[in-house]
Structure formats: structure tokens, C-alpha cells
Amino acid sequence: MTWGAAIHPHLHGLGLSATLAVQERSDTLAREGRRIYRLGLGQSPFPVPESVVAALRQNAEKKDYLPVRGLPALREAVADYLARRLGAPFSPDQILIAPGSKELMFLLQVAFDGELFIPTPAWVSYGPQAHIMGKRPRFLPTRAEDGWRLAPEALDELCRREPDGPRLLILNYPSNPTGTTYPAEHLAALAEVARRHRMIVLSDEIYAELHFGAAHVSIAHYYPEATIVSTGLSKWCGAGGWRLGVFAIPPALVKLRDTMAAIASETYTTTSAPIQYAAVSAFRGGMELERYLGRARRILGALTRACEAQLAGAGARVEPAAGGFYLFPDFAAQADALATRSIDDGAALCGHLLDEAGVACLPGSAFGRPAGELTVRLSLVNFDGARALAAAEQAGEAAIDGQFLAAHCPDVLVAVGRVAALVRGEPLPERVDELPPRPQALASASSQARLHNVTLLSPDSRSDRS
Numbered sequence: 001m002t003w004g005a006a007i008h009p010h011l012h013g014l015g016l017s018a019t020l021a022v023q024e025r026s027d028t029l030a031r032e033g034r035r036i037y038r039l040g041l042g043q044s045p046f047p048v049p050e051s052v053v054a055a056l057r058q059n060a061e062k063k064d065y066l067p068v069r070g071l072p073a074l075r076e077a078v079a080d081y082l083a084r085r086l087g088a089p090f091s092p093d094q095i096l097i098a099p100g101s102k103e104l105m106f107l108l109q110v111a112f113d114g115e116l117f118i119p120t121p122a123w124v125s126y127g128p129q130a131h132i133m134g135k136r137p138r139f140l141p142t143r144a145e146d147g148w149r150l151a152p153e154a155l156d157e158l159c160r161r162e163p164d165g166p167r168l169l170i171l172n173y174p175s176n177p178t179g180t181t182y183p184a185e186h187l188a189a190l191a192e193v194a195r196r197h198r199m200i201v202l203s204d205e206i207y208a209e210l211h212f213g214a215a216h217v218s219i220a221h222y223y224p225e226a227t228i229v230s231t232g233l234s235k236w237c238g239a240g241g242w243r244l245g246v247f248a249i250p251p252a253l254v255k256l257r258d259t260m261a262a263i264a265s266e267t268y269t270t271t272s273a274p275i276q277y278a279a280v281s282a283f284r285g286g287m288e289l290e291r292y293l294g295r296a297r298r299i300l301g302a303l304t305r306a307c308e309a310q311l312a313g314a315g316a317r318v319e320p321a322a323g324g325f326y327l328f329p330d331f332a333a334q335a336d337a338l339a340t341r342s343i344d345d346g347a348a349l350c351g352h353l354l355d356e357a358g359v360a361c362l363p364g365s366a367f368g369r370p371a372g373e374l375t376v377r378l379s380l381v382n383f384d385g386a387r388a389l390a391a392a393e394q395a396g397e398a399a400i401d402g403q404f405l406a407a408h409c410p411d412v413l414v415a416v417g418r419v420a421a422l423v424r425g426e427p428l429p430e431r432v433d434e435l436p437p438r439p440q441a442l443a444s445a446s447s448q449a450r451l452h453n454v455t456l457l458s459p460d461s462r463s464d465r466s
């Protein structure tokens with residue numbers, strides 16, 4: 001007998017999550033003295049807002065176990081937040097708090113018995129979590145020309161072909177890995193299909209607050225009876241390492257909620273008490289947080305536009321991102337030229353990008369795309385977010401232009417420039433002033449940045465959401 005026999009057969013070969021694996025490989029290369037541009041890990045570049053850090057300090061002595069479903073004051077703050085920010089009405093009783101939304105998703109996978117639908121490209125962990133539970137999710141490929149959005153007709157057709165039974169659809173918008181999102185009318189159409197086929201929707205809205213136009217809309221608005229909203233502190237509050245995630249579960253799914261809570265009680269017990277107390281101030285919001293978010297959105301929006309322009313200049317197809325900090329270019333148009341250098345798929349392209357250009361990023365196959373596709377996810381986070389936020393505050397409203405980005409996000413610009421240059425077989429830039437001039441891109445970045453201060457919530461008053 002080998003020691004491997006002590007592992008469930010279906011878990012043989014299960015590796016580290018793709019994002020963590022690329023981070024580890026980048027660390028190894030950096031230790032060997034290589035200059036690495038880290039566009040692999042999806043971690044917020046911004047610090048946790050000062051008022052939320054202060055709340056954590058004040059609560060450091062909180063040491064008692066808290067209720068498994070979460071601190072009551074936090075559940076109240078989250079319910080208010082969801083109503084205020086997403087127009088999604090949930091009572092505190094419907095909120096579950098956990099150490100990360102990833103953990104909640106896993107609890108859901110443990111508790112849920114039925115068909116799981118995952119549109120691709122999809123966040124790296126939905127599929128593996130199902131696999132750990134011995135389930136086979138249905139992956140629903142989407143297309144770049146549709147903005148990587150799931151077509152309601154495709155979902156409807158699939159449901160009609162399948163036997164009836166419990167179904168769970170995972171939607172994630174703004175999306176990791178594509179940055180694209182769903183317009184309100186598209187969500188309304190998906191809601192109609194979901195209602196017709198009695199599907200549960202897990203709506204992963206962890207990037208909602210980083211919608212560049214502050215105009216995120218939730219499908220819960222159109223399908224309140226069976227939408228579970230998922231969010232947390234990791235992205236908009238820069239607190240991934242604090243581990244705090246939230247699910248809002250509608251009353252019809254109370255049994256699912258209670259089963260998840262029961263599993264939580266037998267596994268992690270509760271979420272860290274000081275973090276929960278600090279999270280109350282984050283979800284209550286206020287002027288400081290609004291200013292923080294406004295600046296974060298303007299920086300990310302301008303940076304994204306500038307990077308999109310660089311990639312488009314290299315002939316990539318890249319769908320305009322609406323929020324978050326990712327781009328998902330497709331280099332299919334360069335396939336022939338790349339093949340002459342033995343770059344036949346996304347994994348090979350990422351290998352060359354890391355080894356030759358020092359740019360860490362992930363192939364589309366990590367997000368459920370076909371291995372042969374030349375898609376790549378770039379995380380535009382390799383910059384000092386604290387410095388950039390301070391500079392944005394100093395500079396005032398209209399200042400997120402090419403010069404600002406060159407001063408505060410140079411490594412991201414150079415890294416994306418290196419991706420573009422490697423694909424075109426050109427010399428790799430080392431500095432921002434070696435990038436091909438793209439005045440239009442930078443001008444458009446600054447005009448986009450001016451749009452980013454809108455605050456609005458009524459889905460009916462929004463037009464530009466994708």
C-alpha cells in the first residue's frame with residue numbers, strides 16, 4: 001500500500017488553486033533575482049481604509065466565540081448595506097457571515113444537492129470546489145463578442161433539454177477574470193429564465209463596489225425570491241487577508257441557510273471576533289469610505305482603459321471592463337505568428353510571459369476556457385495603492401491621466417507593454433517612457449476617470465453598465 005491510497009481517488013492530482021500556484025512560482029523566480037511583474041494574483045492594491053483599521057484596533061480584545069451565523073450588529077449593518085448599495089432587501093436574519101465568501105460557497109456546495117451551472121470564463125474556485133464534493137458542474141461557455149455574458153436564450157434552452165430538478169446557477173459580475181458585467185436588462189432577462197426553471201442563483205457580487213461608474217445592479221432586484229447575494233471585504237475594502245465574507249439568503253431558502261450554518265458550526269465554528277466587529281464600520285460606510293471608493297474606482301478605471309488600449313494596439317481582442325481589476329485579452333489573431341515560436345495555447349503563452357518577460361499571469365484554461373485558447377487573465381494590481389490613493393486625493397478630480405498613471409502605476413503599464421511587445425515579437429520595454437505612445441488611450445483614460453464619481457442606485461436610472 002502507498003500513502004497515496006489514503007486519499008479519496010477523485011482528489012488525486014488536486015493542485016493548489018491556480019492563482020496561489022502562480023504566486024508561489026513568481027516568488028521563487030524573484031528569490032533568484034528575477035524582476036517579476038505580478039499580474040497573477042487578484043488582490044486589491046489598496047490598503048484597508050483607516051477608519052476600518054481603527055475599528056479593528058479598538059476591538060482587538062474581543063475574544064469570545066460569536067454566533068455561528070455572525071455578530072448580530074454586523075448582520076444588521078450588512079442588511080442595511082445591501083438595501084442601500086444594491087437595492088437588495090434582506091433582513092439581518094437572512095445574512096450569514098464566514099471567514100471569506102469562498103468558504104460560504106464551499107458550504108453551499110456541501111449542502112446543495114442538484115445540477116450546478118457555471119458560465120465560463122469563471123472564477124478559478126467554483127469548479128474545483130464542486131470537484132472536491134465529487135460533483136460534475138455544467139460549464140456554459142460564453143463568447144467574447146457577447147462581452148463574456150451568459151445569453152438568457154442559451155440558459156433557457158439548456159434547462160429545457162435537461163430533466164427537472166434542483167438547479168444552481170453561479171453568476172459573477174463585475175467578473176473575475178473578464179472585468180465585464182451585466183446590463184440591468186440582461187439581468188432581468190436571466191431572472192425571467194431562472195424563475196421559469198425554478199433555479200437558485202448564486203450572485204457573486206464581490207466586485208460590485210469597484211464598478212468604475214459606481215453603477216452596479218444586482219440580479220436580486222429582479223429575482224429576489226431565489227437569489228443568494230455573495231460579497232465580502234476582500235476586494236472593495238482591500239482586506240482579503242482579514243477573511244470576511246457574506247451571503248444574503250432569501251427566506252424561501254431558509255433550510256439551505258440552516259444547513260450551511262449547521263455545517264459551519266461543525267467546522268470553523270465562527271468568524272474571527274475582532275474582524276467581525278471591525279467589519280460593522282466598513283458596512284455602515286460613511287464619507288471617508290465613499291471618498292476612498294471614489295478614488296479607487298477612478299484609478300482602476302483609468303488604468304484599465306490605458307491597458308486595454310495597449311493590448312488593442314498589439315492586436316488583442318479585449319472586451320472593455322466595467323469594474324474590478326482584471327482584463328481578459330484574447331490573442332487569437334496572433335495565433336499563426338505565436339505558433340512559429342511554439343506558443344500554441346494560453347498556458348504556453350503564460351509560460352513565455354513569465355520566463356522571458358517576467359510577467360506573471362494566468363491562462364484562460366485556469367478559468368474553464370478550452371486549453372487551446374490564447375486568452376490570458378491580467379490582474380492590474382502591481383502598484384502601491386496607498387501612494388496612488390494619497391496622490392489622487394492631493395490631485396483632486398480630473399487628474400487621473402496618463403501622467404498620473406505613469407507616476408503611480410508604472411509597473412502595470414510596463415508589464416502590459418511587455419505582454420504586448422512579447423506577442424508582437426518586439427523588444428521588451430523596461431520603463432514607461434519606452435512604451436509606444438498612445439495619446440488617445442491616455443486621453444480616453446482621463447475622460448473615463450471623470451465619469452467615475454456618479455453615485456446612483458436605482459437600476460431603472462442606469463444606462464451604461466457594461
Ligand SMILES: Cc1ncc(COP(=O)(O)O)c(C=O)c1O
Nearest residue numbers: 100101102123176206232234245
Ligand atoms: C469572483 C470571486 N469570488 C469570490 C472570491 C473569494 O473572496 P473571499 O473568499 O476573499 O471573500 C474571489 C477572490 O478572489 C473572487 O475573485
